[in-house]
Amino acid sequence: MRNGLEARLTRGVRRALPACLVLALLGAAVACRPEPAPSGAPMSWPAASARHWRWQWQLTGVLDLTVEADVFVLDPVVTTAAQTTELRSRGRRLICQVHVGSVHPDDPDIGRYPARVRGTTSSRTGRTWLDVRRWETLRPVLADRFRLCRGKGFGAVVLADADGYDQDSGFPLTFDDQLEFSRRVAALARSLDLSPGLLNALAQVAALAPDFDFAVNEECVRLGRCAKLLPFADAGKPVFHVEYAGVTTDFCVTSVGYGFASIRKNRTLDAWQDPCPPPP
Structure with a gap:
C-alpha cells in the first residue's frame, strides 16, 4: 500500500x-544535494553547496569506489570508463586531473611534445616543464587530454602545474605568460564541456578566480596561505583543500572557517583519507 x-x-x-x-x-x-551533471555537460557548482562538498583525491593504488564523498579527483588515464560509470551511478561528481604545464616520461602522449617545447626536468617529480607560450603546439595535445576526460564521463578538470613561470622551467616565462596560458586552457576546457579548476598556483588566484569554477589546494594551513584562496570562497566557488601532516582537529578549524572542504591525505594520494567534519 x-x-x-x-x-x-x-x-x-x-x-x-x-x-x-x-x-x-x-x-x-x-x-x-545537487544531482551530478549528465554525461556530456560541464559540471555545475551551486554556490549554496560550496562549503558542504565531501571530496576524495586518489591518484595511486586500487581505486576505492566506496569512499563516502560527493566529489572524486582522479587520474583520467588509469581510471577506467567502468569505474567512472559506477561512480556516476552513485551520484558522484568527477574531476580529472591533467598536467597542463609539464609532461612525464610515462605519459602516453609524450611523443606529441616536440623538443622545442620541453624545458627543465624536475628531479623531485621527474616531470619536464613546457613552454606555455607555444599555445598552437600545446593546444591540440591538451584538447585530446580533455576529450579523454569527457569521454570517460568526467564533468570537470583541474589544471596541475599551471605555475611554470614560478619554477626553474628552462624558459623565460613571465607572470603574464602564465596568466594568458591558464586562461586559454580554462576556455579550452569549457569549449569541450568541462568545468575548469585550478590546482595551487596561489600567486595567481586573485587574477584567475573569475576564469575558474573551483580550486584544489595543498597545505595552505601549514604554509599559512589560506587567505589567498578567498577569491574563490568569497565568490561561492568550492575550494577542495588537503593537508598531509597533523590531525584534523588541528587544521579543520582554520580551513573550514575559510569555507573550504578539507581532508587529510597521505602524500602518495592513495585511497586513505580523514575528512574534516562538515560545517553546520
Missing part, C-alpha cells in the same frame, strides 16, 4: 516540485 502511494506521489509532483521536496513528502531522511 505504501509503495503504491509513494509511486503516485512521485509521479504527481515530480515535474512541479524540486526533487528534495518530493523526498520530504515521502519522508526520506536524506540531505538535499
Whole structure:
C-alpha cells in the first residue's frame, strides 16, 4: 500500500516540485544535494553547496569506489570508463586531473611534445616543464587530454602545474605568460564541456578566480596561505583543500572557517583519507 502511494506521489509532483521536496513528502531522511551533471555537460557548482562538498583525491593504488564523498579527483588515464560509470551511478561528481604545464616520461602522449617545447626536468617529480607560450603546439595535445576526460564521463578538470613561470622551467616565462596560458586552457576546457579548476598556483588566484569554477589546494594551513584562496570562497566557488601532516582537529578549524572542504591525505594520494567534519 505504501509503495503504491509513494509511486503516485512521485509521479504527481515530480515535474512541479524540486526533487528534495518530493523526498520530504515521502519522508526520506536524506540531505538535499545537487544531482551530478549528465554525461556530456560541464559540471555545475551551486554556490549554496560550496562549503558542504565531501571530496576524495586518489591518484595511486586500487581505486576505492566506496569512499563516502560527493566529489572524486582522479587520474583520467588509469581510471577506467567502468569505474567512472559506477561512480556516476552513485551520484558522484568527477574531476580529472591533467598536467597542463609539464609532461612525464610515462605519459602516453609524450611523443606529441616536440623538443622545442620541453624545458627543465624536475628531479623531485621527474616531470619536464613546457613552454606555455607555444599555445598552437600545446593546444591540440591538451584538447585530446580533455576529450579523454569527457569521454570517460568526467564533468570537470583541474589544471596541475599551471605555475611554470614560478619554477626553474628552462624558459623565460613571465607572470603574464602564465596568466594568458591558464586562461586559454580554462576556455579550452569549457569549449569541450568541462568545468575548469585550478590546482595551487596561489600567486595567481586573485587574477584567475573569475576564469575558474573551483580550486584544489595543498597545505595552505601549514604554509599559512589560506587567505589567498578567498577569491574563490568569497565568490561561492568550492575550494577542495588537503593537508598531509597533523590531525584534523588541528587544521579543520582554520580551513573550514575559510569555507573550504578539507581532508587529510597521505602524500602518495592513495585511497586513505580523514575528512574534516562538515560545517553546520
